[in-house]
Amino acid sequence: MSAHPHLSRRGLLGMTAAVPLALTLGAGTAHAADSAYAMVYFTESTNLGDGTDYGLHLAVSPDGLNWTPLNQNNPLVTPTAGALGLRDPFLMRKQDGTFVVLATDLKGTDWGYNSQYIHVWDSADLRTFTGYRRLKLHDMTTHSWAPEAFWDAGRGLYAIIYSSVNASGHNVIMVNYTSDFVTASAPQVFFDPGYDVIDGDMAVGVNGYNYLYYKKNQTLVSARSTSLAPGSFTEYGAGVAHGGTEAPTVVRSLASGNFWLWGDTYTPNGVFYAWQSSSLASGTWAALDQRSYTQPLNSKHCGIATITTAEYDNLLAKWGAPAWNRLKSYNFPARYVRHSNYGGRIDEYPIEPYRDSQWALVPGLADSSGVSFRSVSHPTRYLRHYDYALRLDVNDGTSTFAGDATFHRTAGLADASWASFRSYNNPTRYLRHANYVLRIDPVSTATDRQDATFRVGY
Structure with missing residues (x-):
């Protein structure tokens, strides 16, 4: 649950004894043909203003x-009942090959809002979402946070886990069972270690073990069991965190078989961090270099599932890629190109206002084979160099301005899979940062090449 660190405390009544269940990997079982990934999330900006939307957002990735x-990072659908907003969406491919989306019934940060329901959508292909409904999970005066679902082959039912508060006053992981996500069985306790835990995420049947990941004291920790009996899980291994971290999401790489553990900070406009492990049994994770991954802009508390190449292509065809880009620094990968007081620089994400880091890469004003950077937040202004410094100016229509605002994109000088930008009218100079400020300079050293290398993404 992407939540305030101080959680509400309400009594939970009428729990029955837990029973065994069988689960699949948190993001669903990958089909043999799956070759790409889909992510669901909601958005929050740092000031909970522009860029904040509690509808269902979707992103795709070929590499995870x-x-x-x-849809330009806009929601695809928005709840029409309950709190009229969602948090913590989860995506799973069902046994029949279609998808189901679950989400917390909560809009914004009203942690005192207690819903007995979760939001549910069905989708055949993630291009349309049908059958919107709320599913009631309990009759208790507490919340139903961060729902996820798994197929229990032994029962022939789906299991839904989520966070609620027990009679002792702390959050536990609950479980209900369903065949159709329309009605569900009575709630049972799945995991209660005696302290506050939320945001349960499972990886099941990995070399004889089943793994539960969750948030404990602002840290992502794990428990495991050789069975799937509730109450059988024992905490093990070292936790990971980057500041206050929550919302664990475990994903298996389709390319390498390694596992990724995603988490994000609980502040508005949380930053995603990722760790990697070749063995869940080891209980150890190595932080991934931020060069290797980029979260969707303003995204919070994601759910990830694998999809086919055809589904990936069809989603892009249906919804389209953004009309804007962000540029990530190669040697400061937490920083992105932005303008501030009409000066060009790189600053650490999250950036406020976030639109100052969005750019429309348009045909070069002086040479259409090149590129010019038009500001999304100030669309009459372009990045141009002036006395070798980059600044955001209004296009005055002159050939000088056009030349100053035009660059030729090349293979990245520090990494050919990234990009560098050579000045059109000063062709011995490249766009680079120095002390976080953008300028054009000759490039000769390894540091220069890194300063002049950027990832063009979203």
Whole structure:
């Protein structure tokens, strides 16, 4: 649950004994043909203003690390009942090959709002969402946070886990069972270690073990069991965090078989961090270099599922890639190109206002084979160099301005899979940062090449 660190405390009554269940990997079982990834999320900006939307957002990725937001990073659907907003969406492919989306019934940060329901949508292909409804999970005066679902082959039912508060006053992981996500069985306790835990995410049947990941004391920790009996899980391994971290999402790489553990900070406009492990049994994770992954802009508390190449292509065809880009620094990958007081620089994400880091890459004003950077927030202004410094100016229509605002994109000087930008009218100079400020300079050293290399993404 992407939530305030101080959680509400309400009594939970009428729980029955837990029973065994069988689960699949948190994001659903990958089909043999799956070759790409889909992510669901909601958005929050740092001031909970522009860029905040509690509808269902969708992004796709060919590698599971760098994401393309669909529909211009606008929601595809929004709840029409309950709190009229969602948090913590989860995506799973069902046994019949179609998808189901679950989400917390909560809009914004009203942590005192207690819903007995979760939001549910069906989707055949993630291009349309049908059958919107709320599913009631309990009759208790507490919340139903961060729902996820798994197929229990032994029962022939789906299991839904979520966070609620027990009679002792702390959050536990609950479970209900359903065949159709329309009605569900009575709630049972799935995991209660005796302290506050939320945001349960499962990886099941990995070399004889089943794994539960969750948030404990602002840290992502894990428990495991050789069975799937509720109450059988034992905490193990070292936790991971980057500041206050929540919303664990475990994903298996389709390319390498390694596992990624995603988490994000609980502040508005939380920053996603990712760790990697070749063995869940080891209980150890290595932080991924931020060069290797980029979260969708303003995204919070994601759910990830694997999809086919055809589904990936069809989603892009249906919803389209954004009409804007962000440029990530190669050697400061937490920083992105932005303008501030009409000066060009790189600043650490999240950036406020976030639109100052969005750019329309248009044909070069002086040479259409090149590129010019038009500001999204100030669409009459372009990045141009003046006395070798980059600044955001209004296009005055002169040939000088056009030349100053035009660059030729090349293979990245520090990494050919990234990009560098050579000045059109000063062709011995490249766009680079120095002390976080953008300028054009000759490039000769390894540091220069890194300063002049950027990832063009979203």
